[in-house]
Amino acid sequence: MNAPAYNFAYLDEQTKRMIRRAILKAIAIPGYQVPFASREMPMPYGWGTGGVQVTAAILGPHDVLKVIDQGSDDTTNAISIRKFFAKTAGVATTTSTEEATVIQTRHRIPETSLHANQVLVYQVPIPEPLRFLEPRETETRRMHALAEYGLMHVKLYEDIARFGHIATAYAYPVKVNARYVMDPSPTPKFDNPKMDNCPALQLFGAGREKRIYAIPPYTQVVSLDFEDHPFEPYRFNAPCALCGAENSYLDEIVTDDKGSRMFVCSDTDYCEGRQAAGHHGALSAAPYKDKAQGEAQAEAQGKENG
Amino acid sequence: MYVAVKGGERAIENAHRLLANARRGDQGVAEVSLDQISEQLGLAVDRVMSEGSLYDRELAALAIKQARGDLIEAIFLVRAFRATLPRFGASEPVNTGAMRVRRRVSATFKDIPGGQILGPTFDYTHRLLDPSLAEGFVPEAPATSEASSAATPRVTDILGRDGLIETSPQAEDGASVGDLTREPLNFPADRDLRLQNLARGDEGFLLAMGYSTQRGYGRNHPFVGEIRFGDVEVEFAAEEVGFAVPLGSIELTECQMVNQFKGSATEAPCFTRGYGLAFGQSERKTMSMALVDRALRARELGEEAGAPAQDEEFVLSHSDNVQATGFVEHLKLPHYVDFQSELGLLRKLRKEFAEASAEANAPDAMKEAAE
Numbered sequence: 001m002n003a004p005a006y007n008f009a010y011l012d013e014q015t016k017r018m019i020r021r022a023i024l025k026a027i028a029i030p031g032y033q034v035p036f037a038s039r040e041m042p043m044p045y046g047w048g049t050g051g052v053q054v055t056a057a058i059l060g061p062h063d064v065l066k067v068i069d070q071g072s073d074d075t076t077n078a079i080s081i082r083k084f085f086a087k088t089a090g091v092a093t094t095t096s097t098e099e100a101t102v103i104q105t106r107h108r109i110p111e112t113s114l115h116a117n118q119v120l121v122y123q124v125p126i127p128e129p130l131r132f133l134e135p136r137e138t139e140t141r142r143m144h145a146l147a148e149y150g151l152m153h154v155k156l157y158e159d160i161a162r163f164g165h166i167a168t169a170y171a172y173p174v175k176v177n178a179r180y181v182m183d184p185s186p187t188p189k190f191d192n193p194k195m196d197n198c199p200a201l202q203l204f205g206a207g208r209e210k211r212i213y214a215i216p217p218y219t220q221v222v223s224l225d226f227e228d229h230p231f232e233p234y235r236f237n238a239p240c241a242l243c244g245a246e247n248s249y250l251d252e253i254v255t256d257d258k259g260s261r262m263f264v265c266s267d268t269d270y271c272e273g274r275q276a277a278g279h280h281g282a283l284s285a286a287p288y289k290d291k292a293q294g295e296a297q298a299e300a301q302g303k304e305n306g
Numbered sequence: 307m308y309v310a311v312k313g314g315e316r317a318i319e320n321a322h323r324l325l326a327n328a329r330r331g332d333q334g335v336a337e338v339s340l341d342q343i344s345e346q347l348g349l350a351v352d353r354v355m356s357e358g359s360l361y362d363r364e365l366a367a368l369a370i371k372q373a374r375g376d377l378i379e380a381i382f383l384v385r386a387f388r389a390t391l392p393r394f395g396a397s398e399p400v401n402t403g404a405m406r407v408r409r410r411v412s413a414t415f416k417d418i419p420g421g422q423i424l425g426p427t428f429d430y431t432h433r434l435l436d437p438s439l440a441e442g443f444v445p446e447a448p449a450t451s452e453a454s455s456a457a458t459p460r461v462t463d464i465l466g467r468d469g470l471i472e473t474s475p476q477a478e479d480g481a482s483v484g485d486l487t488r489e490p491l492n493f494p495a496d497r498d499l500r501l502q503n504l505a506r507g508d509e510g511f512l513l514a515m516g517y518s519t520q521r522g523y524g525r526n527h528p529f530v531g532e533i534r535f536g537d538v539e540v541e542f543a544a545e546e547v548g549f550a551v552p553l554g555s556i557e558l559t560e561c562q563m564v565n566q567f568k569g570s571a572t573e574a575p576c577f578t579r580g581y582g583l584a585f586g587q588s589e590r591k592t593m594s595m596a597l598v599d600r601a602l603r604a605r606e607l608g609e610e611a612g613a614p615a616q617d618e619e620f621v622l623s624h625s626d627n628v629q630a631t632g633f634v635e636h637l638k639l640p641h642y643v644d645f646q647s648e649l650g651l652l653r654k655l656r657k658e659f660a661e662a663s664a665e666a667n668a669p670d671a672m673k674e675a676a677e
Contacts, residue, residue, distance in 0.1 A: 012390065035492070036490060037489050037490055039389040039487075040382075040386050042386045044382065044636065045629045045631075046634075046639075047632060069640060070643045071643060075314060076317065076318055077639055079314045107643045107644060125633070125636070137493060137623075138619065164655070164658060165651070165655070167651060169644070169648045169650065170643070170644035170647045170648070186641075186644045187643075187644075188643055188644060188647035189647065190647070208629050208632060234647055234650045234651065235650075236646070236650055251642055252642075266642075
């Protein structure tokens, strides 16, 4: 039997070179979707194969990798991808946004501001912002080439006519560098302003759809809107129940079957950092009062799940 | 009380351990061997090799065992391994006309040079569950006779000699073959890429698409010109040697559909072709593939093209079961961040709706309405 042997960060060097070329092209044309010969990865399509390929292509032995899903380092798929690179590349991993040099993310941008020399790698399911208006790739490529974005504005206008608001809550379309309309991946629109003029390089990988695109550092990124209906980020109006943050994106957690809810930071690193710095929320006493107790609970949960 | 979403790492490990146990099943029952899978579940192995795009019975059997018999999962395992293999070139085109035929049937002619050969087939079996197969069944030895030395030319070649069927498109000598696993697929796709996509495509998807053409969604009047299954030599032109060297032989099934004719003011009418090819004995797959291949040629042949099976972007973008299953199943990954955003919007819209209807139902408004 052919026993497999794998290269640093899994992909062979030829494949990495092909992906790096696509990345360079993507950086040169901000917001433009570059087709690339996406490989079959050892995790399923739709589970971050695009992001994983981009990360594999840019990762060096001295990088420090952070992987988040829904803002959290501890969701199962984030753990799975982090372990994949720890195993195949042997790189250092971290949960700290500050310390990471490469951050792979699904559905969130960290709350802590990114700095230069960091790369944020997004996992993208459907890279084409016009896809749900026009299903044909041949058509949408033509529309991008001609910067023919009227259809998108009509859609946003129809939302306003029907609902009184633009009814897009996540994957909210942006215009990059005043040229290409781009899908920011299914991040909540709360995160859109963070993409604008960001010091870090932002790379987007869509494995199944075989596309890579990029926002170079310090590039203008504008959320589409109208003068009389300006873009407004949504955030549930409450402080985080654990760290008291007033400006972070919140997860809603159902705590019983009687309608009780609690709202906590979706960015776990940010939330834990604030708690370590002495910030408290209304319910912070419960799981974090005693670290050992929190771990015991986690372990119990792990056993149940297992 | 709220339990942070910690402990995922241990949960994953435990889940995988449990999976390993579930896969093994009752350890009092003998373990199934790769040879057993390869020999006794041969058609499953054929399908995994075809849609996994890797001709290796042993690895396909391993994948089936590892996937607990879930063939799409097995195909995925094979594909992920295949993606890491180096490419050192493309083989010479295989000559299916020189196939060592084990089965060969034509629905267009009663008798053909070389004869009709039924071979191992479910056709004409009565689908009655057979309890004698449950255990210890020893089949009667197969009937044998002298091997015929007669050539078995392809039926479509016989039709082609009289010009009754369009000539099969020939690539120029030395032209490279497209590979959609190395270059992203663009539309319109050339024939090589279309056939590669269909050969890797999900059998069930192609079956449904092919079936739809028979029921009137893009009908193209197919006849099975020929289905043949057997062994074919694979040769590789090694530059250092200067000639083609045989690599070995593989089992292939080929289906050539003969379809409704076309003609024009300048061209005499002739039948058209649909083509299917797969590893192993995969008749349903190759027949479906041939129907869909022909349907996708609608535009090329100047036919009206409005049916789903005739829509190239639709068919070629959705035929791959590894892609499809990944994206469908990713819905079980957490989406609570986006869902929260949607909840927020929906609550806002509902609040505005409630306020607006409260206003409309206020006494003042009712009075106005009465006036």
